[in-house]
Amino acid sequence: MQNNGSSLHNHNNMKNYIEANKERFLAELLDLLRIPSISADSKYKDDVRKAAAFIADKIQSAGADFIEICETAGYPIVFGQKIIDESLPTVLVYGHYDVQPADPLNLWDSPPFEPVVKDEKIYARGACDDKGQVYMHIKAFETMMATNALPCNVKFMIEGEEEVGSDNLGTFVKANKERLTADVILISDTAIIANDIPSIDVGLRGLSYLEVEVTGSNRDLHSGVYGGAVANPINVLSKMIASLHDENNHITIPTFYDDVVELTPAQREAMAQTPFDLEAYKKDLAIDDVRGEAGYSTLERASIRPTLDVNGIWGGYIGEGAKTVLPSKASAKISMRLVPNQQSDKITELFTKHFQAIAPAGVTVTVRPHHGGEPYVTPTDSKEYRAAEKAMEESFGKKPVPTRGGGSIPIVALFEKELGLKTVLMGFGLDSDAIHSPNEHYGLFNFYKGIETIPLFFKYYAES
Ligand code: BES
Ligand code: MN
Ligand code: MN
Numbered sequence: 001m002q003n004n005g006s007s008l009h010n011h012n013n014m015k016n017y018i019e020a021n022k023e024r025f026l027a028e029l030l031d032l033l034r035i036p037s038i039s040a041d042s043k044y045k046d047d048v049r050k051a052a053a054f055i056a057d058k059i060q061s062a063g064a065d066f067i068e069i070c071e072t073a074g075y076p077i078v079f080g081q082k083i084i085d086e087s088l089p090t091v092l093v094y095g096h097y098d099v100q101p102a103d104p105l106n107l108w109d110s111p112p113f114e115p116v117v118k119d120e121k122i123y124a125r126g127a128c129d130d131k132g133q134v135y136m137h138i139k140a141f142e143t144m145m146a147t148n149a150l151p152c153n154v155k156f157m158i159e160g161e162e163e164v165g166s167d168n169l170g171t172f173v174k175a176n177k178e179r180l181t182a183d184v185i186l187i188s189d190t191a192i193i194a195n196d197i198p199s200i201d202v203g204l205r206g207l208s209y210l211e212v213e214v215t216g217s218n219r220d221l222h223s224g225v226y227g228g229a230v231a232n233p234i235n236v237l238s239k240m241i242a243s244l245h246d247e248n249n250h251i252t253i254p255t256f257y258d259d260v261v262e263l264t265p266a267q268r269e270a271m272a273q274t275p276f277d278l279e280a281y282k283k284d285l286a287i288d289d290v291r292g293e294a295g296y297s298t299l300e301r302a303s304i305r306p307t308l309d310v311n312g313i314w315g316g317y318i319g320e321g322a323k324t325v326l327p328s329k330a331s332a333k334i335s336m337r338l339v340p341n342q343q344s345d346k347i348t349e350l351f352t353k354h355f356q357a358i359a360p361a362g363v364t365v366t367v368r369p370h371h372g373g374e375p376y377v378t379p380t381d382s383k384e385y386r387a388a389e390k391a392m393e394e395s396f397g398k399k400p401v402p403t404r405g406g407g408s409i410p411i412v413a414l415f416e417k418e419l420g421l422k423t424v425l426m427g428f429g430l431d432s433d434a435i436h437s438p439n440e441h442y443g444l445f446n447f448y449k450g451i452e453t454i455p456l457f458f459k460y461y462a463e464s
Helices: 004-033 042-062 131-146 167-175 233-242 265-272 278-285 344-357 383-396 411-419 444-463
Strands: 066-070 077-082 090-096 116-118 121-123 153-159 184-187 199-204 206-215 307-315 329-338 364-373 401-404 423-425 441-443
Touching: 004 042, 004 121, 004 131, 004 444, 042 066, 042 077, 042 131, 042 153, 077 167, 090 131, 090 444, 121 444, 131 153, 131 444, 167 411, 184 411, 184 444, 199 383, 199 423, 206 233, 206 344, 233 307, 233 329, 329 344, 344 364, 383 423, 383 444, 411 423, 441 444
Parallel strands: 090 153, 090 184, 184 423, 199 401
Antiparallel strands: 066 077, 077 153, 116 121, 121 441, 206 329, 206 364, 307 329
């Protein structure tokens, strides 16, 4: 173990360095946020690449001894490293520089790619998810390099397709196992409970995402001439979707729950102790009540239970005024969040079979799978978890609580499968940061707290 005097000295040096450079750190992040790196929309393909170049440049100037913008069949993966001693452990930092589309644009109070700092928060698409959190790592690395305090090796792998399913990252990981050799994966792409209640995500849900299309007649029809006599695909689709939940909000797809691991009463009891303010939750969302699967709490519904949700639905006439039409087609995008030990491919197949089976005569149904991902649970008795716990306890002045997250980072299960590596999800966002939503923001407190905490993780992990 390191001598306390020198480690305290290092820590003070780092704090001073962060303090002296905090305005520049923020200004650089705002520059990154100005690049509209929307991976889902090919209109922005030059911008997505620009964001990759920006990230590579900053990792390099922070002190990496190797950097490469690795081409893939899609957007590039930025890989960088600083190896100080082959015999020391290596932390592999993963994150993403791509962002979700910004629409609906009219609901933003300021343009999504013209970041503003208001009420101590940075407003921009990607401010929290995940540019702000990735940038904390680059600045933490710079801080450790500049103060001679990097205690072990570090590798960076920052991708540009997380928001569209990370398809090419899987291929990259399989083809670059040598280069990705490490001891642990560190990711900041999740949230804490509150700024005064630090927490560490110890679980992610899996995902099965698909698109369905219901086709009736071979063309749009006059809704007076044909209405009532021919299947209306929108009516049919609505009814089919409605039938996917019963009156208890259980999912009705046969055998859907077969592989679900139920929490033990003790685990549920522990979860019930997690700080959660239902009234504040409802107030934040301006809803008068919550709604979900009978027999489970809100926290459970949003983390340890599987779900099925329509993410988008369309068909027929949606322009101004009224057009009397019976559409030929109706479509929807549907996501299912999965929990251990459900498997994405298996669930996609179950859904497809069931959805075909419930289609009434008079329509045809097609189901097209998009991306998927597997659920993941991390141990809390590992040295990496303890290092993250110690780091957060020191920087927040309070021991973090383990929480199960509801979102998905599909690559995490893949890292374990392909590289045999465990992940620590040390995120600094808040659920109220409006990720994927208009007015996404990230607190300055959270940004700087991350930059302060990450070097502590490195220190405690290297010591262990
Ligand atoms: N950072 C999120 C995932 C997340 C958010 C996990 C909050 C836990 C708490 C990530 O960028 C994301 O949005 N993932 C997608 C999955 C992907 C396959 C599109 C998701 O969860 O919808
Ligand atoms: Mn993310
Ligand atoms: Mn996201």
